Amino acid sequence: MTDVPESILIDDIATLVTNDPGLGEGRVGTVEDAALVIEGGAVAWAGPRAHAPAADARVDAAGRCVIPGFVDSHSHIVFAGDRSREFAARMSGRPYSAGGIRTTVAATRAASDAELLAGARGFVAEARAQGTTTLEVKSGYGLTVADEERALAVAGRVTDEVTFLGAHVVAPEYADDPQGYVDLVTGPMLDACAPRARWIDVFCERGAFDEEASRRVLTAGMARGLLPRVHGNQLGEGPGVRLAVEVGAASVDHCTYLSAADVDALAQAAKRTEPTVATLLPGVDFSTRQSYPDARALIDAGAIVALASDCNPGSCFTSSLAFCIAVAVRDMGMTPDEAVWAATAGGALALRRTDVGRLSPGAHADLVLLNAPNHLYLAYRPGVPQVAAVWKDGVLAHGRP
Numbered sequence: 004m005t006d007v008p009e010s011i012l013i014d015d016i017a018t019l020v021t022n023d024p025g026l027g028e029g030r031v032g033t034v035e036d037a038a039l040v041i042e043g044g045a046v047a048w049a050g051p052r053a054h055a056p057a058a059d060a061r062v063d064a065a066g067r068c069v070i071p072g073f074v075d076s077h078s079h080i081v082f083a084g085d086r087s088r089e090f091a092a093r094m095s096g097r098p099y100s101a102g103g104i105r106t107t108v109a110a111t112r113a114a115s116d117a118e119l120l121a122g123a124r125g126f127v128a129e130a131r132a133q134g135t136t137t138l139e140v141k142s143g144y145g146l147t148v149a150d151e152e153r154a155l156a157v158a159g160r161v162t163d164e165v166t167f168l169g170a171h172v173v174a175p176e177y178a179d180d181p182q183g184y185v186d187l188v189t190g191p192m193l194d195a196c197a198p199r200a201r202w203i204d205v206f207c208e209r210g211a212f213d214e215e216a217s218r219r220v221l222t223a224g225m226a227r228g229l230l231p232r233v234h235g236n237q238l239g240e241g242p243g244v245r246l247a248v249e250v251g252a253a254s255v256d257h258c259t260y261l262s263a264a265d266v267d268a269l270a271q272a273a274k275r276t277e278p279t280v281a282t283l284l285p286g287v288d289f290s291t292r293q294s295y296p297d298a299r300a301l302i303d304a305g306a307i308v309a310l311a312s313d314c315n316p317g318s319c320f321t322s323s324l325a326f327c328i329a330v331a332v333r334d335m336g337m338t339p340d341e342a343v344w345a346a347t348a349g350g351a352l353a354l355r356r357t358d359v360g361r362l363s364p365g366a367h368a369d370l371v372l373l374n375a376p377n378h379l380y381l382a383y384r385p386g387v388p389q390v391a392a393v394w395k396d397g398v399l400a401h402g403r404p
């Protein structure tokens with residue numbers, strides 16, 4: 004009978020964040036003096052400690068906080084090379100442009116499969132240690148058919164949320180023929196990559212792909228069964244949000260520069276059964292010294308806001324969702340509850356997932372025990388490691404309770 008999974012009671016939780024308003028109080032569904040039962044890799048029960056059912060094993064949370072694992076819906080962790088000097092130069096006054104991506108492309112093409120996989124596994128472990136239990140991973144530093152396909156093969160070894168981003172920038176070989184590169188991305192590259200990905204993405208921005216090219220990339224991917232998501236409105240106002248809403252993308256990411264019409268479009272798109280989420284990437288604006296997106300305006304208008312890392316070697320080399328939460332609260336007008344929700348349930352919506360980002364019965368038992376009495380500490384103690392233990396599918400995956 005050893006393959007019958009035992010049940011585990013996590014007991015004496017001072018604050019349990021469920022993200023289920025039916026289970027607890029407020030936006031993030033908090034239960035105080037709570038307990039949670041894991042069985043078969045899923046949450047079997049969550050609620051007040053006094054009502055907790057019996058279980059085969061007990062973990063003592065000792066008056067600390069449990070939150071859903073972070074759902075990081077945006078990362079670029081399949082790469083090689085180092086751009087720390089570019090960062091230092093930028094901090095000394097040189098502006099960021101989309102073209103710096105080509106530096107990483109050259110290093111990534113030169114790396115072996117084993118090096119790329121070791122790197123990606125390292126970043127997944129690094130993110131896990133900081134509480135991330137679901138991580139989307141994009142291609143986009145290969146920009147040839149073979150290099151994009153192997154990036155997706157590597158991504159598929161470390162996550163189920165794999166995104167084809169051949170349209171990250173125009174490949175250097177096509178500098179004089181951007182149209183020809185779009186033909187490649189929507190033709191032979193898509194043929195090779197579609198079977199390895201769930202998502203199709205495009206960098207719809209000045210210096211990358213314009214509205215017409217972006218629409219071609221997304222619709223070609225959708226015709227092959229991929230689900231659309233968009234990088235847009237990072238460096239200035241533009242067509243990214245409009246296009247994302249038009250094609251029914253799960254998310255439009257960055258949203259640093261939005262017109263009133265963009266905010267309204269995202270508010271309207273939030274009412275759909277399959278909404279378009281506004282995913283904000285505060286680490287990017289921090290690391291490129293841009294202004295921050297107006298999260299308050301988006302939330303007040305009714306848009307759905309997620310927070311993600313955009314972990315990548317150029318514009319934002321952090322994998323810490325706790326850092327993103329702290330910046331969102333300090334500088335983007337989000338309350339701590341809104342920011343924690345956005346990095347968990349919001350990220351899940353941005354990936355069209357209902358089985359992660361919450362801790363109510365039936366969800367994956369992906370959870371984080373914090374060395375803190377409540378989730379407000381994530382923003383209250385910036386830069387301080389507060390993750391005591393992480394469970395993924397009910398199995399202790401990092402730390403010690």
Ligand SMILES: [Zn+2]
Nearest residue numbers: 077079234313
């Ligand atoms: Zn990105």
